[in-house]
Amino acid sequence: MNPFAQAGTRCALSVNVNKVALLRNTRHLGIPSVLRAAEQCLLAGAQGITVHPRPDARHVRARDVDDLAGFLKDWPQAEFNIEGNPTQNLMDFVRKHRPHQVTFVPDAEDQFTSDHGWTLPQDAARLKPLIREAQDLGVRVSLFMDPDPAAMAAVAELGADRIELYTETFASAYATPGGDAVLAGFKATAEAALKLGLGINAGHDLNRDNLAAFLRAVPGVKEVSIGHALIADALELGYAETVKAYLRAIAAA
Numbered sequence: 001m002n003p004f005a006q007a008g009t010r011c012a013l014s015v016n017v018n019k020v021a022l023l024r025n026t027r028h029l030g031i032p033s034v035l036r037a038a039e040q041c042l043l044a045g046a047q048g049i050t051v052h053p054r055p056d057a058r059h060v061r062a063r064d065v066d067d068l069a070g071f072l073k074d075w076p077q078a079e080f081n082i083e084g085n086p087t088q089n090l091m092d093f094v095r096k097h098r099p100h101q102v103t104f105v106p107d108a109e110d111q112f113t114s115d116h117g118w119t120l121p122q123d124a125a126r127l128k129p130l131i132r133e134a135q136d137l138g139v140r141v142s143l144f145m146d147p148d149p150a151a152m153a154a155v156a157e158l159g160a161d162r163i164e165l166y167t168e169t170f171a172s173a174y175a176t177p178g179g180d181a182v183l184a185g186f187k188a189t190a191e192a193a194l195k196l197g198l199g200i201n202a203g204h205d206l207n208r209d210n211l212a213a214f215l216r217a218v219p220g221v222k223e224v225s226i227g228h229a230l231i232a233d234a235l236e237l238g239y240a241e242t243v244k245a246y247l248r249a250i251a252a253a
């Protein structure tokens with residue numbers, strides 16, 4: 001059966017392969033293979049692949065992006081999502097590869113990991129032309145955003161197609177006494193975004209334990225991009241069993 005013909009799939013799973021590249025880069029042997037990881041995850045039913053080629057090339061490198069773009073031509077139903085800061089190296093990849101989606105993330109070049117969304121309207125002026133350029137290339141644009149309902153109008157004003165909800169605060173509060181209140185903020189942000197016609201993605205520190213609870217509470221999530229926890233799980237379970245576990249969590253939501 002075509003792994004993409006999963007009836008009723010409402011939320012796509014895009015596997016972020018940053019951490020495969022991180023491990024690969026610790027030796028000059030080319031293993032673990034980023035392409036093989038992508039293939040195994042897609043064969044198991046993942047609907048997309050995400051990379052975040054940071055300027056310092058700590059994990060995903062330009063060669064990986066090139067190789068994945070070529071590989072994914074044989075997977076027409078799989079989406080390619082490239083993340084990064086459009087004021088740094090990201091737009092070169094967008095112009096070269098025209099991925100299905102680009103996710104603008106306001107990271108500094110030396111940032112440990114992504115830990116905040118855009119500040120609007122302050123960042124709007126420099127984002128607007130870059131959003132337009134990507135869309136003129138046929139690329140869907142998603143803005144990495146903190147859960148803030150009041151910020152959604154500014155996102156819509158910019159003409160972005162989607163937001164990606166930065167979910168670290170949800171993940172760190174999950175299964176704690178304050179967790180429901182944090183989740184309510186994500187729900188309110190999603191509702192505000194939907195009212196404005198924005199699509200909703202989500203990511204960062206999602207895992208197979210917290211994923212279903214997030215998707216049950218937050219309406220309209222079209223895509224979750226998951227890397228760190230999923231790849232960690234795959235070290236124990238293998239890519240196929242891991243992806244199937246995440247797909248079960250999505251289906252259970």
Ligand SMILES: CC(=O)[C@@H](O)[C@H](O)COP(=O)(O)O
Nearest residue numbers: 018052083105113114203204
């Ligand atoms: C934007 C985001 O939350 C993640 O996709 C990001 O790619 C994580 O980057 P690292 O894998 O470098 O921590």
Ligand SMILES: NCC(=O)COP(=O)(O)O
Nearest residue numbers: 016203204205225227228
């Ligand atoms: N956009 C989130 C992503 O691609 C992966 O984040 P994480 O699962 O590695 O935290």
